[in-house]
Amino acid sequence: MGIALGTPASAELVAFKVGTDRAGLGRLMRLWTSDIVALTGGRPAPGDTAPELAVANKGLTVTVGFGARVFELTGQKPSGLDDLPVMKHDRLDPAWSGGDLLVMVGADDAVSVVHAVRRLIADAKPFATPIWRQNGFWDSTGADGKPVTGRNLFGQVDGTGNPAVGTPEFDETVWSKTPDWFRGGTTLVVRRIRMNLDTWDELTRSEQERAVGRKLSTGAPLTGTAEHDELDLEARDADGRPVIAPNAHARLSHHSENDGRRIFRKGLNYVHDTGATRESGLIFLSHQADVAGQFLPLLARLDAADALNEWTTTIGSATFALPPGFQPGSWLGQSLLG
Amino acid sequence: MGIALGTPASAELVAFKVGTDRAGLGRLMRLWTSDIVALTGGRPAPGDTAPELAVANKGLTVTVGFGARVFELTGQKPSGLDDLPVMKHDRLDPAWSGGDLLVMVGADDAVSVVHAVRRLIADAKPFATPIWRQNGFWDSTGADGKPVTGRNLFGQVDGTGNPAVGTPEFDETVWSKTPDWFRGGTTLVVRRIRMNLDTWDELTRSEQERAVGRKLSTGAPLTGTAEHDELDLEARDADGRPVIAPNAHARLSHHSENDGRRIFRKGLNYVHDTGATRESGLIFLSHQADVAGQFLPLLARLDAADALNEWTTTIGSATFALPPGFQPGSWLGQSLLG
Numbered sequence: 001m002g003i004a005l006g007t008p009a010s011a012e013l014v015a016f017k018v019g020t021d022r023a024g025l026g027r028l029m030r031l032w033t034s035d036i037v038a039l040t041g042g043r044p045a046p047g048d049t050a051p052e053l054a055v056a057n058k059g060l061t062v063t064v065g066f067g068a069r070v071f072e073l074t075g076q077k078p079s080g081l082d083d084l085p086v087m088k089h090d091r092l093d094p095a096w097s098g099g100d101l102l103v104m105v106g107a108d109d110a111v112s113v114v115h116a117v118r119r120l121i122a123d124a125k126p127f128a129t130p131i132w133r134q135n136g137f138w139d140s141t142g143a144d145g146k147p148v149t150g151r152n153l154f155g156q157v158d159g160t161g162n163p164a165v166g167t168p169e170f171d172e173t174v175w176s177k178t179p180d181w182f183r184g185g186t187t188l189v190v191r192r193i194r195m196n197l198d199t200w201d202e203l204t205r206s207e208q209e210r211a212v213g214r215k216l217s218t219g220a221p222l223t224g225t226a227e228h229d230e231l232d233l234e235a236r237d238a239d240g241r242p243v244i245a246p247n248a249h250a251r252l253s254h255h256s257e258n259d260g261r262r263i264f265r266k267g268l269n270y271v272h273d274t275g276a277t278r279e280s281g282l283i284f285l286s287h288q289a290d291v292a293g294q295f296l297p298l299l300a301r302l303d304a305a306d307a308l309n310e311w312t313t314t315i316g317s318a319t320f321a322l323p324p325g326f327q328p329g330s331w332l333g334q335s336l337l338g
Numbered sequence: 339m340g341i342a343l344g345t346p347a348s349a350e351l352v353a354f355k356v357g358t359d360r361a362g363l364g365r366l367m368r369l370w371t372s373d374i375v376a377l378t379g380g381r382p383a384p385g386d387t388a389p390e391l392a393v394a395n396k397g398l399t400v401t402v403g404f405g406a407r408v409f410e411l412t413g414q415k416p417s418g419l420d421d422l423p424v425m426k427h428d429r430l431d432p433a434w435s436g437g438d439l440l441v442m443v444g445a446d447d448a449v450s451v452v453h454a455v456r457r458l459i460a461d462a463k464p465f466a467t468p469i470w471r472q473n474g475f476w477d478s479t480g481a482d483g484k485p486v487t488g489r490n491l492f493g494q495v496d497g498t499g500n501p502a503v504g505t506p507e508f509d510e511t512v513w514s515k516t517p518d519w520f521r522g523g524t525t526l527v528v529r530r531i532r533m534n535l536d537t538w539d540e541l542t543r544s545e546q547e548r549a550v551g552r553k554l555s556t557g558a559p560l561t562g563t564a565e566h567d568e569l570d571l572e573a574r575d576a577d578g579r580p581v582i583a584p585n586a587h588a589r590l591s592h593h594s595e596n597d598g599r600r601i602f603r604k605g606l607n608y609v610h611d612t613g614a615t616r617e618s619g620l621i622f623l624s625h626q627a628d629v630a631g632q633f634l635p636l637l638a639r640l641d642a643a644d645a646l647n648e649w650t651t652t653i654g655s656a657t658f659a660l661p662p663g664f665q666p667g668s669w670l671g672q673s674l675l676g
Binding site: 218271280 | 480481
């Protein structure tokens with residue numbers, strides 16, 4: 001599913017409304033499985049009308065998710081998968097919210113993404129209709145060509161606090177265990193967060209760093225020198241004030257302040273133009289074993305107090321269960337629908 | 339100016355309405371010059387509010403152009419630079435047309451593009467206001483990592499007919515000679531071409547290839563085997579019909595059918611979403627020494643007869659003079675405004 005891979009340079013998320021029954025959903029999943037096997041291998045999907053746009057070695061990944069309503073057809077809903085409650089700071093637009101199915105396609109190259117998405121939507125036609133689509137981009141490469149965490153459009157290093165891929169913390173955080181069909185799956189929260197770059201830019205750099213609790217230059221905590229230094233949440237300055245402010249984003253989102261609860265998050269920058277007017281923001285993506293148990297308490301805490309709320313507004317929200325990856329001979333969602 | 343370089347993976351074009359006089363325009367050009375020197379060097383522009391988003395080695399290029407109305411302030415308009423006449427098949431939307439100034443930013447990476455564009459717009463604020471912006475993407479790399487011509491969203495290899503960079507034909511085609519200030523400059527036509535992927539997909543591959551006059555697999559002419567084989571416009575099939583049809587795009591746009599007139603073109607794929615509905619197309623970019631002398635006759639010929647007109651509609655059009663590049667110590671447009 002690519003969850004443990006780096007953030008792609010180009011990505012698109014499409015949410016669908018399902019217009020079929022359980023059997024139809026199974027047919028769609030089998031269709032998508034063969035599309036995904038072909039496209040991620042750099043080969044045209046069956047019936048591909050622009051086969052030359054399927055190019056190998058573009059790092060194409062495809063992730064599929066089930067929204068809560070799918071489980072009205074199938075049963076066995078993962079616990080806590082419902083839509084998130086509306087937060088005080090949310091200004092949710094139905095145009096960016098909800099959905100019964102999700103397809104998320106990422107690649108090194110936007111042409112590959114657009115082509116793959118078009119095939120997947122075409123094959124969904126009898127079964128499911130797109131209700132929203134969101135495009136994003138990310139730069140995971142530094143000036144020296146080496147991998148970096150990447151930055152959002154505020155200029156912040158974004159994603160440092162994740163558990164490291166491959167560690168027990170990562171597995172514990174991300175992979176679900178119940179119901180049986182969902183063992184080895186994960187859930188994904190998609191939040192479309194508008195960022196007010198103009199008012200953010202009115203701050204001084206030290207005001208910006210205080211709001212985040214990290215240095216803009218390196219992403220290091222204000223109590224450290226390197227990006228991955230652990231936060232010292234007890235540290236105080238000469239005046240006795242916490243170096244990392246009580247409402248700093250890095251403090252409030254830290255697992256030690258959240259009863260050990262963690263998430264694994266990625267983000268995609270987005271821009272959305274209406275005529276010559278641009279909206280900028282982040283497609284926030286959070287993986288966790290259990291939405292209600294891990295993500296919701298953290299979200300509520302950030303909504304109540306995060307300093308960043310002054311410059312950010314969530315305008316879209318959706319939640320999906322991503323079934324375990326399929327093996328050769330099996331198909332996507334088979335453990336639920338087979 | 340990056341004209342002779344490959345098409346960038348990610349690019350944005352912004353057109354502005356000018357609200358200043360000749361002196362103000364000169365000030366803006368000096369500001370933009372220092373921005374461009376910094377940003378293309380991977381350094382923050384003066385006053386950059388997100389300096390860490392300026393990253394070296396991202397292949398950033400910036401091109402600036404003057405629309406016809408600028409020359410009401412300055413005089414010395416290059417001949418033939420006016421807006422193109424509206425063609426029979428055009429369905430021009432003012433929202434994608436015209437403009438007094440153009441900024442075109444390209445890079446390997448979308449974050450670098452978005453950041454540079456934001457700086458350039460911010461510095462234009464007292465002098466010029468954006469009226470449209472268009473984003474595009476292109477894949478100039480094959481599966482083996484080597485450079486390729488790239489494909490549009492119909493799947494066609496797009497741009498094969500260009501004069502090769504560095505040849506006398508290229509220089510003759512692209513670089514302007516008059517007026518004096520414009521020696522070594524070029525003109526750029528920007529056409530936003532909507533492509534109807536759904537009706538295009540209803541064709542057989544041989545119908546698609548007949549419309550273009552080239553093979554989809556390689557971009558080779560229907561009379562050849564390799565992409566850069568010269569077209570044999572006299573070749574006939576067993577039934578005596580031209581192998582490359584009279585209305586094939588490759589025939590009508592070929593310089594031998596246009597009194598030797600050539601252009602140097604690039605393209606950027608675009609997608610534009612309204613809710614869950616996607617429009618796809620091409621931001622067509624044509625460089626030539628003289629718009630009226632080289633591009634307009636070709637455009638009129640294609641408008642009259644090009645087989646592709648059935649699946650394409652031009653919805654935006656704009657024309658700009660790109661001043662000669664600046665050297666250290668000089669500034670952009672100095673030969674006109676200094």
